Amino acid sequence: MLNQLTLSELTAKLANREVSARAAMQACLDQIARVDGKIHAFISYDATDALAQADVADRELAQGGRTARCLLGVPVAVKDVLCVKNQPLNCASKILGNFISPYDATVIEKLKAAGAIVFGRLNMDEFAMGSSTENSAFGTTKNPWDLTRIPGGSSGGSAAAVAADECIASLGSDTGGSIRQPAALCGCVGLKPTYGRISRYGLVAFASSLDQIGPFTKDVRDAATLLGVMSGVDPRDSTSVPQPVPDYAAALTGDIKGLKLGLPKEYMIGGLDAEVKAAVDAAVKKFTGLGAEIVEISLPHTDYAVATYYIIATAEASANLARFDGIRYGARVDGADPIELYSKTRGAGFGPEVKRRIILGTYVLSSGYHDAYYLHAQKVRTLIRHDFLQAFEQCDAIVTPTTPTAAFKIGEKSADPLQMYLSDIFTISCNLAGIPGISVPCGFTKNPRLPVGLQLLGRPFGEESLLKIAHAYEQATPWHKEKAAI
Amino acid sequence: MASAEIDVKYVAHLARLALTPAEEKQLGAQLGNILGYIEKLRELDVSRVEPTAHAVPLVNVTRADEIRSSLSHADALRNAPKQGGGLFVVPKIVE
Numbered sequence: 001m002l003n004q005l006t007l008s009e010l011t012a013k014l015a016n017r018e019v020s021a022r023a024a025m026q027a028c029l030d031q032i033a034r035v036d037g038k039i040h041a042f043i044s045y046d047a048t049d050a051l052a053q054a055d056v057a058d059r060e061l062a063q064g065g066r067t068a069r070c071l072l073g074v075p076v077a078v079k080d081v082l083c084v085k086n087q088p089l090n091c092a093s094k095i096l097g098n099f100i101s102p103y104d105a106t107v108i109e110k111l112k113a114a115g116a117i118v119f120g121r122l123n124m125d126e127f128a129m130g131s132s133t134e135n136s137a138f139g140t141t142k143n144p145w146d147l148t149r150i151p152g153g154s155s156g157g158s159a160a161a162v163a164a165d166e167c168i169a170s171l172g173s174d175t176g177g178s179i180r181q182p183a184a185l186c187g188c189v190g191l192k193p194t195y196g197r198i199s200r201y202g203l204v205a206f207a208s209s210l211d212q213i214g215p216f217t218k219d220v221r222d223a224a225t226l227l228g229v230m231s232g233v234d235p236r237d238s239t240s241v242p243q244p245v246p247d248y249a250a251a252l253t254g255d256i257k258g259l260k261l262g263l264p265k266e267y268m269i270g271g272l273d274a275e276v277k278a279a280v281d282a283a284v285k286k287f288t289g290l291g292a293e294i295v296e297i298s299l300p301h302t303d304y305a306v307a308t309y310y311i312i313a314t315a316e317a318s319a320n321l322a323r324f325d326g327i328r329y330g331a332r333v334d335g336a337d338p339i340e341l342y343s344k345t346r347g348a349g350f351g352p353e354v355k356r357r358i359i360l361g362t363y364v365l366s367s368g369y370h371d372a373y374y375l376h377a378q379k380v381r382t383l384i385r386h387d388f389l390q391a392f393e394q395c396d397a398i399v400t401p402t403t404p405t406a407a408f409k410i411g412e413k414s415a416d417p418l419q420m421y422l423s424d425i426f427t428i429s430c431n432l433a434g435i436p437g438i439s440v441p442c443g444f445t446k447n448p449r450l451p452v453g454l455q456l457l458g459r460p461f462g463e464e465s466l467l468k469i470a471h472a473y474e475q476a477t478p479w480h481k482e483k484a485a486i
Numbered sequence: 487m488a489s490a491e492i493d494v495k496y497v498a499h500l501a502r503l504a505l506t507p508a509e510e511k512q513l514g515a516q517l518g519n520i521l522g523y524i525e526k527l528r529e530l531d532v533s534r535v536e537p538t539a540h541a542v543p544l545v546n547v548t549r550a551d552e553i554r555s556s557l558s559h560a561d562a563l564r565n566a567p568k569q570g571g572g573l574f575v576v577p578k579i580v581e
Contacts (some may be wrong), residue, residue, distance in 0.1 A: 102561040196542045209540040238547035239540065307524045318501060325502070327574055329565035337577050339502060347504030355503060359513055360520065362501040363492050373524070378537030380527055385538055418520055434541020460541070 002027035003165045004483070007074055007222035010168055014061055014073045021061065021073030024168070025054040025117055028075045032166045035486045038147055041161035043080050043138045044088060045120035050075065053117040060115070071229060072115030077167040079158045080121040081128055082213070083202040084108050091204050092136035093126045095324050095349025097331035105202020106237065107171065107213050107230045114229045122170060123157030126351045127321065128178055128206045130154050131423055134414050135353040142410070143186060144484035146448050149407040152182030155216070159186035162216045164486055169226060170216045175206050176309050177402075177427025179214045180439035184402035184453020187441045187482065189470070190216050191223045194461050195434035196241035198227075199234030207316035208239075210309075210431040219480050220440060220471040224248035227463060243461050251464035252471040257291030259469060262395030266302040267426060273405040279443030279452040280401045283473065287399070290472055295395050299387040304380050305429040306421055311364050311377035312432070318361030324349065356417060385433040392459045397469050400426050402439040402453030426455060436463050440470045441479035451479075492517050 002010065002024040013019045029047050036042055057073035078084055081091050083101035085108075090096045104112065111118055125135035133141040133156030141156040143149040144164040151160040155172030159182035162170050172179045174192035183190025191214045198213045205211060215226035228249065233242040263284065268277075284294055326332035326345030333348045335341035350358065364373035391398060404425060413420045430437040435457055442454035454473070458466035474480050494514045498505045505513065559572060568575040 097565075097567065099565050102557055102564060195540070196544075235549055239542050239544070241542060241544060301530075304527055304530065307527050310520065311524060311527075322502075326567060327576055328562075330567065332567035335577060338579060341577055342502040343499075343504040346502060347506075350503070352509075355505065355509065356513060356516060358501050358503055359492070359494060359497050360517055363497045363517070366497065366500060375537055376527055376532060378539060379532035379535040380530055381538040382535050383530070383532070385541060417516055418523055421520070432541075460543075 001165070003031045003168070005168065006218045007168050007225055010074055011070065011072070017061065021054040021057040021117065022051060024073065025050050025075050028167050031164070035164050036166060038486065039142050039144055039160050039164050040139055041122055041141050041157040041164065041166055042077070043090065043092065043121040043123050043157070046087070050117055050119035053119070057115055057117060069115035070225060071111060074116050074169070075167050076111055076116045076118055077120035077122050077158070077161050077170045078108070078118060079124055079155050079170070079172045081124060081173050081204045082108060082171060084118055088121060089204070090121070090138070091127045092124045092138055093349065093351065093354070094137045095330050095346070099329055103202065106199035106234045108202065110229050120167065122155070122161055125154035125156070126354050127204070127317070128154040128173055128175055129317070129353050129357055131177070131181060131420055132413070133157065134410065135351055137351055140410055143407045144486055145187065145450050146407065148409055149450070150185070150410055152185035152407065154178040156182045158216045159183050159188055159190065162186070162188045162218060163484055165483070169218070169222055171213060172216055173203055173211055173213050174431065175210045175313060176431050177424045179216065180402050180427050180437055180453070180455055181424065183216055183439040185407040185451065187451030187479070187484070188216055188218060189220055189223050189438065189440050189480070190214065191227060191438045192430065192436060193227060193231065193463060194436045196239055197243070197436070197461065197463065198230045199232070199237040199240045201234055201236040205320040207313040208320060209316060210313060220467055220474050221249060221252055223438065224252060224467045246464055248464060248467055251468045253468060254472050254475055256287070256469050256472045258293065259397070259465070260293045260295050260395040261287055261469070262295050262297035262391055262398045264297050264299045264302065264391070264398060264400060266299050267400045269404065269425070271404045272401065275445045276401050276403070276405060276452050280399070280454060283442045283454050284399060286473060286476055290476060297391045297394055297398065299391060299429065301380065301383045301387050302429060305384055305432060306425055308377045308380045308384065309428045309432060310360070310421055311373050312381060314357040314361030315365050315374050316361070318358045318365065321354070321358055353417070381432050384429055388429070388433040388435055388457070396465050398457040400455045400457070402426060402455040406445045406450035406452055430457055435460055436466055438466050438470050440474055442477070443479055492521065
């Protein structure tokens with residue numbers, strides 16, 4: 001089944017004309033037809049357009065075009081938060097109405113330039129706000145390993161689609177864990193690069209100082225390939241950093257002897273599930289066996305990260321989402337004057353979690369509260385970032401669980417927003433510090449059998465070491481080869 | 487930090503967000519709960535700490551001041567909920 005291949009397996013078969021891009025694309029479409037009624041990873045997809053792209057790729061492959069274009073003929077699906085020219089974009093919200101993107105995001109331009117078949121709109125929490133995809137206006141995505149459970153979020157559709165082999169790889173975005181957490185809960189690889197590594201042009205903004213685009217893949221090598229394609233400075237995003245883009249795949253040597261891995265003592269919290277802890281402990285043992293050195297480190301302000309995040313992220317969101325006002329695009333509810341039009345449009349168009357965050361963010365920025373909340377949180381953010389920079393003087397990467405538990409039940413946390421927020425405890429600091437993080441499969445719970453994710457955090461622009469370590473672990477363990485029975 | 491009470495109606499007005507009375511009540515309770523949790527940041531003395539707005543090692547990113555092409559007029563209007571005469575149509579603003 002071609003849809004089950006990794007990216008590197010597929011490109012090898014495409015290059016020697018063993019298979020066609022059309023056959024690979026059709027295999028993904030067949031899998032979507034077979035399983036997506038149950039999983040609902042996709043909000044929509046255009047099969048005709050996807051197959052037309054495959055035919056273009058096949059013509060180029062026939063002329064031996066693979067060497068120049070490393071993703072030629074590879075089906076890659078996209079979270080509904082990235083602009084793909086002439087395709088719908090909803091951010092899983094009602095407020096965007098029948099929006100059609102007038103241009104490509106920079107990452108989409110780069111994927112297309114590398115020859116990828118860019119298709120589909122993957123489900124997510126509305127405006128990337130959530131940890132379960134239950135906040136989508138288009139229905140909840142189900143976890144491929146257990147259809148009664150959430151796939152994680154906010155990029156739940158991106159993770160579920162890769163885990164269920166509905167595409168070869170996918171793109172998501174990560175503001176507080178929205179790539180790593182669903183990757184962990186669905187059993188695939190999810191990478192959040194350093195802030196500034198990838199251009200955010202064409203990514204609908206949630207919290208601009210935290211958002212970063214990244215790949216979901218079936219193994220670490222594929223993540224390295226996609227990172228290489230998507231990275232680089234972009235004049236259209238002034239926060240993208242002019243840092244050279246290395247050959248990330250070249251870093252995957254399998255040799256991690258002598259590298260130091262830090263275990264933060266603050267991450268052994270009470271809410272950490274025993275089976276998750278056991279899986280992470282076993283992974284640490286595996287690292288030792290591979291020749292890495294384990295050191296205990298301290299990230300003393302860990303306990304303040306969630307509170308800091310929910311001030312900064314909501315403040316930035318309240319400003320970013322002001323643009324959805326019913327004037328230039330999206331749905332509109334008429335009013336007697338512009339203010340009434342704005343209020344009614346936004347009241348009708350946004351879902352409950354988005355409203356909650358807009359109100360919280362507006363409040364922490366409002367006159368009289370700005371210094372007490374927003375400025376205070378920005379100062380705590382400095383402390384959190386310093387924690388990491390200090391820790392990296394003692395170690396090359398930090399090892400943690402990605403999530404405190406495996407996938408929870410649909411509805412289990414939706415009534416209590418604070419409990420939902422606290423489930424992000426291990427992923428949130430990474431965004432505040434602007435450092436890269438990756439989640440790789442590291443085992444399963446017993447009953448029910450659900451994937452567990454291992455998180456590795458690295459130095460700013462240290463993606464090469466991060467991928468090297470993740471790859472060495474992956475190649476020494478069987479977890480990434482297991483498939484959900486759907 | 488201030489007390490963990492939000493005047494939801496007032497903040498919703500600032501945010502230009504119409505809420506039903508039921509939403510106001512529910513949001514008030516949930517946000518009180520969240521703000522109560524956020525209070526823990528007060529434990530930290532940050533009087534000598536500089537704020538971090540972002541983690542990018544860049545300042546003053548500029549580009550050449552040159553005329554470049556942008557979205558066409560038709561593309562810019564393409565998603566408008568209401569348009570006329572090549573413009574976005576809005577409710578009357580001035581009397």
